[in-house]
Amino acid sequence: MKKLHKFLAFAMTTLLIAGALSGCGSQGKSLQDIQKNGTMVVATSPDFPPFEYLEGGNVVGIEVDILEKVAEDLGVTLTIEQMDFDAVVPGVQVGKFDLGVSGITINEKREKNVDFSQPYFLASQAIVVMPDSPITCKADLECKSVSVQTGTTAEDYCMNNGYEVLAFTANNDALAALTSGKVDAWVVDNEVAVSLAAENGLNVLTEPMTTEPYAFAFPKESDSLIEAFNQSLSAMLANGTIEEIFDNYNAAYVSPQA
Secondary structure: HHHHHHHHHHHHHHHHHHHHHOOOOOOOOOHHHHHOOOOOEEEOOOOEOEEEEOOEEEEEEHHHHHHHHHHHHHHOOOEEEEEEHHHHHHHHHHOOOOEEEEEOOOOHHHHOEEEEEEEEEEEEEEEEEOOOOOOOHHHHHHHOOEEEEEHHHHHHHHHOOOOOOEEEOOHHHHHHHHHOOOOOEEEEEEEHHHHHHHHHEEEEOOOOOOOEEEEEEEOOOOHHHHHHHHHHHHHOOOOOOOOHHHHHHHOOOOOOOO
C-alpha cells in the first residue's frame, strides 16, 4: 500500500509539472469567482512546521491561521489539498488550485509561472548539523554534502553554489539523511530548522545560508483576488496580527521590510 501511495503521489506531481511545462496555464479566478464558489482551494505540503503540519489529521500552522483570517475577510471558507512540495507551484500554475502555500519564496523562476501576494515574512535558510559536527559556519561547508527538500530555494541555492546535494521529496527524509550520516548538513528554512532540530537534538548554526521573503502563490491573472487578499494581509501586518500568530507558535517574526 505504501508503494502504491508513493506511486500515486509521484504520478500526480509528474502530471502537474508536465501540464505546467506545456505552457497550458489556466487563467486564475477572480474575487467574484471565489465568493461565488464560497471557498478558496489551497495547495500545501504539510511537512513544514510551524508553517504547515498535520495535527490529528488536520493541516494546521502559521500560514493556515493567516489564510483563515483572510478567508473570513473575503467571506469564504478554506479547502486545503495536501501534496508534495514540488507539486504545489505547478498545480497553482495550471489553475488546479486558487493559491499555494508552504513557505514559498518569491524568486524570478517562480514569477514566470505564478503571481504572488505581497511578502509577509523574511525567512532565512538555516544550516543544521549534528551536535558533534566540526561545522560552525557557512564557510565550513565548502566541499561538504548537504540535504535539501526537492523544489525549494535551498535546493536551487546549494546546487548553484557548488555543494554536493542530496534532494528529497519530504523534509523528514532530508532530516534523516543528516542523522544517518549520509550528509554533513541539512539546509532548510529557519523556523522549520528550529522546530525539528529541537526535537532531534541537532544544532542550528547562527549564520544563515541565505535570506528570502515568503508570500502566497496564485495563478496568473488572479488580479482582483490578489488585490483583495493583499488588503487583508496588509491590515494584519499593520495591526500586529501576523506577529501575534507567529507568537502563538513560539516562532520569531521578521518583517519583510527588515
